Amino acid sequence: MLVTGISGFLGRHLLDASEIGDWELLSPSKAVLDVRQRARVLDDIKTWTPNVVVHLAYRRDDRETIVDGTRHVAEAAAAAGSRLIHLSTDVVFAGRDRPYREDDTPDGESSYGRWKATAEQLVLRAGGNSLIIRTSLLYGTDHQSPIQRDVAEVLAGRSEMRFFTDEYRCPAHAGDLAAAIVALADRPEVTGILHVAGPRRLSRADLARAFAARMDGRSAELTTCSINESGMSRLANVVLDCSLANSLGIQCRSVEDALR
Secondary structure, eight states: OEEESTTSHHHHHHHHHHHHTTOOOBOOOTTTOOTTOHHHHHHHHHHHOOSEEEEOOOOTTOHIIIIIHHHHHHHHHHHHTOEEEEEEEGGGSOOOSSOBOTTSOOOOOSHHHHHHHHHHHHHHHHOSSEEEEEEOOEEOSSSOOHHHHHHHHHHTTSOOOEEESSOEEOOEEHHHHHHHHHHHHTOTTOOEEEEOOOSSOEEHHHHHHHHHHHHTSOGGGOEEEOHHHHTOOOOOBOOBOOHHHHHTTOOOOOHHHHHO
16 A cells, blocks of 8 residues: 555554554655656556555645646556545535535635545546545544644643634544545445545534543633634535445544544
8 A cells, every 4th residue: 555645644543544454555755756746656656556545645735736746646546557545625615504425516615625626536537446535624632633733722822713613524533534544445346436524513613622621621711703703714514424435334433432
């Protein structure tokens, strides 16, 4: 299994999950495999010929990495005959009252969301045995995610961040997502797009309170507000329907169970 972006938050969890799944991991650094360099990516992946390529590498504000990098990895995986698992996001959607299914048309409004939607189409067009996994906010236990660090900074008195009461997502433990990736690597019949996220719709505020309670029980010290009160433009209600993944035996724990 070759993994791009192994040094990131999800990548660290995938290292642990790959050992459980008995996969041999090839995880070149960006200095060795810069996904923006098409010729290098095509040459290296065809030379290494991994059974599976897991594409995690991204930079949120970098279209070249998100779009062109994904194109290069998808082309290389198809040329090498490797199964490709590409990580995408719920941010490809703008938000609505009902959950999003895999066949819903992306309508994200942010540059990042539009770039990730374009990257998905490039994976599908490249052919080969590919799977796109859309997920939501990630968190961890041994390793803290950026949203967990935000809560820690507030509790330490170093930040005055407010947490939204009306921005809803389906947070997933990164360890659960990593385990899903390893399981799906062995299931080449599962292709296309699959939603893998937490089982419960939670607001940013409720998620922050859960993190704070686990850290030191001072969740009452967190400040909350609505999106309108903040004056910001944000996603409001982006909930992924994960019933297809659940039917395949792929399921993430609730935040309460994962943090217990």
